[in-house]
Structure formats: structure tokens, C-alpha cells
Amino acid sequence: MPNALPFNRLETNSDTWVTLYIEDQAIQVPAGDTVAAAILSAGLLPSRTTSISSSQRAPYCLMGVCFECLVTIDGKENSQACMTQVQDGMRVSKQIQSPDLNAADTREAKHDK
């Protein structure tokens, strides 16, 4: 069930549609969509929660800047949904985190190398 009103799809030129699975729910979108667009088209918000206060977040900038669209795509955590093109059969899951000190440490290790 969508928790937010889905975005509206206008008439499009795309004739190829693909099916991806968001939280095991089959969603059909045009092949040119990004995963973030697919999430919004299905109204499946929030797409993540923060590790600090569990506050709810959703794709915000759609251009790779804010990192609010981080989800798990085909098993790969912290994937930017707005920078990833959908593929047929792709499996996407939300990143629902609880306050967790380890998460902060991993992030640091990644950036401060």
C-alpha cells in the first residue's frame, strides 16, 4: 500500500516498461526511470529513516546531491536511488534504520580514507 499519494504519470513516449520490486511489491515503470522516480510513482514513502533519530526521509533533490534517496538495490546498501536506472526484475528495499552507533562508524571509514 502506498503511504503517500503517488506522483502522476503524464502521457509518455516510452513504450518499454519494466517491472521492479520495491519491498516485494511489483511496480511497473518506463524503462528510462530512475529507482527514485519508481518509488515516487508508487508513493512508497518514506524510502529511508535516519540512523540518528529514525526520522523519515524521501528523495529530495533527484540529482545526486542530498543522499536522502539511499536504499538497498539488489542487495547493495546505500545506493542512490535517483542515480540508478531501473532494470527489469530489480529488487529494492527501504533503509529503515534505528539509531545505531556502528552505522556512523562505517560511514566515517568510507569518507575519511
Add this chain to the structure above:
Amino acid sequence: MINNTLYDLAIIGAGPAGMSAAICASEHGLKVALLDEQANFGGQIYKKLYQPSLKDESILGPDYYQGRVLIHQVQKSKIDCFFEASVWQVTYPEKSDSTLEINLSIKQQGQQLKARKLLIAAGAQERPTPFPGWTLPGVMTCGAAQILLKTSAMTPASPLVIAGSGPLLLLIAAQLHRAGVNISGLLDTRPKGRYVEALPHLAAALNNLPLLAKGLALMAEIKKANIPIYKNVTELTALANPSEHLEQVSFKTGNQHQEITCRTLLTHQGVVPNVQLTRALKLDHVWHQNQTCWHPVKDEWGQSSHPDIYIAGDASGITGAKGAAHTGRIAALKITQSLAKISSYQLAKLAQVPTKKLAKETCIRPFLDKLYYPAQTFLTPEDDTLVCRCEEVSAKDIRHMVKQGCTGPNQTKAFSRVGMGPCQGRLCGLTVSNIIAEESRLTPDEVGYYQIRNPIKPVNLSELIDLAK
């Protein structure tokens, strides 16, 4: 490594600046690599134009479809294009005229590319617009809504409210109206007096009448659309329903408290150069007072503080799509000359036309910068507003750290992790520098910016291992 090619020029960003530069350099015989994070050409402005999603071309308007010319030219050229290519590090030797090494992931594979010169055409990002409730699902930027129109032919859930200031805000309002979206309110967050402040720059702006006329036509279109417009809006707040989704926006006009029910709120306060890479490369930057943001330092050719690295397009200062294309050409010509493919005489001659055209595009900027200058609250927000979305640090926290003796953004970072989340300060850097500057009565230039460390995009181990192979 991708192949053993040593490119004459590597260009990061395939928007109008990057594409124009690539075409120009390749016409003069340079071996060019054009890289972009996205799946294809266009940058943000001509996004998905290689294969437009919207059936109805009148929604986005002719300016968008104009970009086809550039895209066709690149497609016909001999430029090596790499898409879904995310650059996380560039290393350069101390002395000029040796090889630059670009470490990147192409379709999630670690790769390395070598080039003699680098042109950064990484474009702009929307200015961070902090206000209470800006992290709620349902709140997005105007740019995001435009991207969804371009890539996916999608319009946001209504009821819809648009709030902020800037040309892009007016454009998206008109485009969504054309697409049949009902806009419940257009909230202009500028304080009174912006027209008066912009007036001294009107004379210069008149040198670009077509652009001015376009702006006026846009305003007329919005007026005719009967969208309720609220002026001099203050205390903008996004409010949530019990399931933490946006439900309402509240604000003040004069002394009057107002509320509008909505499912989507789009905000915008102008665009600023994307400085992530130029910062990571430790190039010099300078504070631009009118655009209230940093610009990388560059000369009239786009040459940065490192002689082998050039910057073009909005990444070097906001000029718009047409201006960006001219800066790309100018930089490409200079690079061609520095590699001795054309003489200084030819350079001067060839650069004449783009330089003149660029001047026409930039003459309107001081007027626009003043006219749409953001309200102070979006630059240095009230105490309770979250500044760093990733690490959830508020304006109050930053002010408190300044009182405790923090003198710059890197100290606040060490104390609170502000700017250390996945966005690496892209959405809080300007705000943090502005708040510290205001609190310590210094200029943002004196306060400085985050030290951006490599990698500028998160890399995973397997990509690093690819590189070692």
C-alpha cells in the same frame, strides 16, 4: 584502466558546458573523454533530452528541446563518452604539464583514466533551503520536480504548494500548470524591496532583452493561470500528519498567519556552483557576494588555480545554459592552444565570438542575483531549524559551537559531525559557513568552507580492488 589512451582532455560533466567544450576541442584535433554520472548526455538542464519522456512538448517549452542541437553534435563526433561514470578522486602531480589521473567508477567498476588537461563542468546544485520541516517526505526542491517531469513525465501529488524565489521557481510553476497540475499556492519568500535593489542593474540587463522578455512572459503566464500568489512570505513551516508525511504548510504574510493543506511542497532559493570536486582538488575559491556562494577562482579562460585544470559552466559561477555553453567553448579553445594545436593568434580570433556572446548572457546576472536574493532566514536559519540533514544538527547547535570557540566549519565538523554524513556537506556547507560568519562577525571568506576529502563519492572496496588489478 579503461584503455591505455592518454587523453588530451578529460571533461567531467556532459551538460551544455561540457558538451560544447568537447565538440570544440575535438574539432581542433584533441583526443577527448567526456564523463558524466548520468546515463546519457544533457546534464540537469537537458536531462533525458536524448530520449524525451513527455509526449506533450509544450509542457517543458522550446528552451529544453533546443538542447538537441548540442546533443546531436556530440553524438556525431569522435569523442569518447563514459556514462554512469562517477568520479571520486583526481590526482595531479605538483608540476604542470604532466599527467592527471582520474579515479572513477563506471557502471560500478573501478577504473582509471589519464589525461593531460582536465575541464570541470560539474554544473550547479540548488542552494540549500533550510526551514522548519524541510526534511519531511513530501517536501522536495523545484529542481527535483522538473527532473521528474523530464525523466519520467511525472507530476507531484497534489494539493501542491511552491515556495521560495528564483527564475527556476517561476519556470516550474508554469510548466506544472501547463501539465494540468493545480497549484494551491505560490509563496514568494522575498522580503519587500528586492525590485528597488535590483533597479541599478536594470540598464545592464537591458542588453539581453530576449531573456528579460522571456521572464516577463513567464510572470504573465503565471498571473493568467490564477494561481494564488502570496508575497513577502515569512515563517515558512512544513507540518506533518501523524505518519510523518507533509500535510500542511504554514506561513505569515504581514501579521497574518496562514495555512494551506498540501501533499507536496516544492521549494527553491536559486542555484549555486557545485564545488565538491573543485574543493576536493584544493583549488582556490572566492566568495561571491551577489550570488552568496563560493566560486572557484578562474581567469577569463576558465583556468583554475592549477594550470592544467579548467572550469566551465555553472560550476564556475551561475550563467545559465547558454552562457555555460560559451564558457565551455572558451575553455576548450584555450586548452587547445596550451597543447599547441592552435596559435595564440588563432586563439584570440576564435574566442572573439563566444566571448561576446558570453558577455550578453552574463550582463543580466547582477539584476537577477539582486532580484531573487534569498531572504536571510534561508541563509542563516532560526535556531530550531535543522541545518545538516544527514547528521541532524540544528542552527542552534552551530551557534552554540561558535560560542564555545569554534572558528570555522572544520571545527564544528569535529565537534558535531555536521557535514560528515553521506552528502558530505553538499546540503549544509553554505549554511554552516554563513552562520559561523554571522555569529563571529566575519565574512564567509574569512570563515572558509569544509575541507572536502576524497573520495567525493562513496566507493566500495570492490571498486578499489578493480583499480589495483
